[in-house]
Amino acid sequence: MSLTIKSCYxxxxxxxxxxxQNEQNQNNEKNYISIFNISENTDIPNEFxxxxFSELKRAGIVDSGRGKFGGFTLAKNPEEVKLSEIVEALEVPLNSYDCVTKGECVNQDTCPADxxxxxxxKAIFDELSKITLKDIIEYGERKGNVSPI
Amino acid sequence: MSLTIKSCYxxxxxxxxxxxQNEQNQNNEKNYISIFNISENTDIPNEFxxxxFSELKRAGIVDSGRGKFGGFTLAKNPEEVKLSEIVEALEVPLNSYDCVTKGECVNQDTCPADxxxxxxxKAIFDELSKITLKDIIEYGERKGNVSPI
DNA sequence: TTCAAAACATACATAGATGTCTACTTTTTA
DNA sequence: TAAAAAGTAGACATCTATGTATGTTTTGAA
Structure with a gap:
């Protein structure tokens, strides 16, 4: 399990x-948010x-609706989404340094360090399992409330 | 702190x-082992x-002697060398994904995930702090004793 | 004093991961 | 039927870990 900027995004x-979703959702109807809107507010490259989000959908973390007024929506309550799920959905280690990225060793038989x-x-995974999307939201909102002087 | 094949090597x-060192050290004299000898036995590229090892020396993990019959030697007892020291000595995160590699966020003010x-x-560091070079040696020797049929 | 073997220093080459961009297709709603 | 969105595919650019090559300095021994 590697950690790249994808997880951050x-x-x-x-x-x-x-x-x-919460800003626009005055009357509790299911509403979709477009990638364009999200990227606009975050400065994350649109296509990336x-x-x-397409990968997050495959992992069941978000749902999507196509066509006009389509977009994405959270598939679960924030407290039900562990960060380990998110990272696992995105970070697919495929390079050759198996020993460090996959936690597997190429020289299984001789390597004294696998x-x-x-x-x-496991330590990374365990730590990420303890944090949920709700923690992110609460932290972000607290941070946002600190008014810069 | 990233984890690359350098740490593995x-x-x-x-x-x-x-x-x-232990094979050759019959009469307990200080003896140096050359990079050539180590790389020969491990299939790790010599120059790399x-x-x-030059970085490990700077970190005080090994000592070196130059000239003929020079080479490297362990600077401390294996149980005194924590893996966190080794990894920190080698993995110098310099790329731009500060949030994931350095544990720092470029958008400090707004990022809800830093x-x-x-x-x-911290989880990685803590885990690596619990393991010493002695653990590696014991694990490797146990593994080496398993005779393949 | 000379030679060989070693660390040490540094610059260069390369592959592959990673991120970005572009264009096109399909779906849905008004 | 038009517009806006996801979905898909692929080209492209960049970065950096990794590996290679070359040369310099040091040291012990013949």
């Missing part, structure tokens, strides 16, 4: 999605964000 | 250094390993 995008990467892998 | 290299990367960063 995903969290910021999901946070923005939540915010826009589209890719990311257990290290497995332990690190 | 370092651990395998240090393990090999320890082994060669040289770079890695605390996540700090926590992950």
């Amino acid at each position: 995903a969290l910021r995008g999901l946070y923005e999605l939540y915010k826009l 964000l589209a890719k990311i 257990f290290v990467w497995r332990r690190v892998q | 370092a651990l395998r290299g240090l393990y090999e250094l320890y082994k060669l 390993l040289a770079k890695i 605390f996540v990367w700090r926590r992950v960063q």
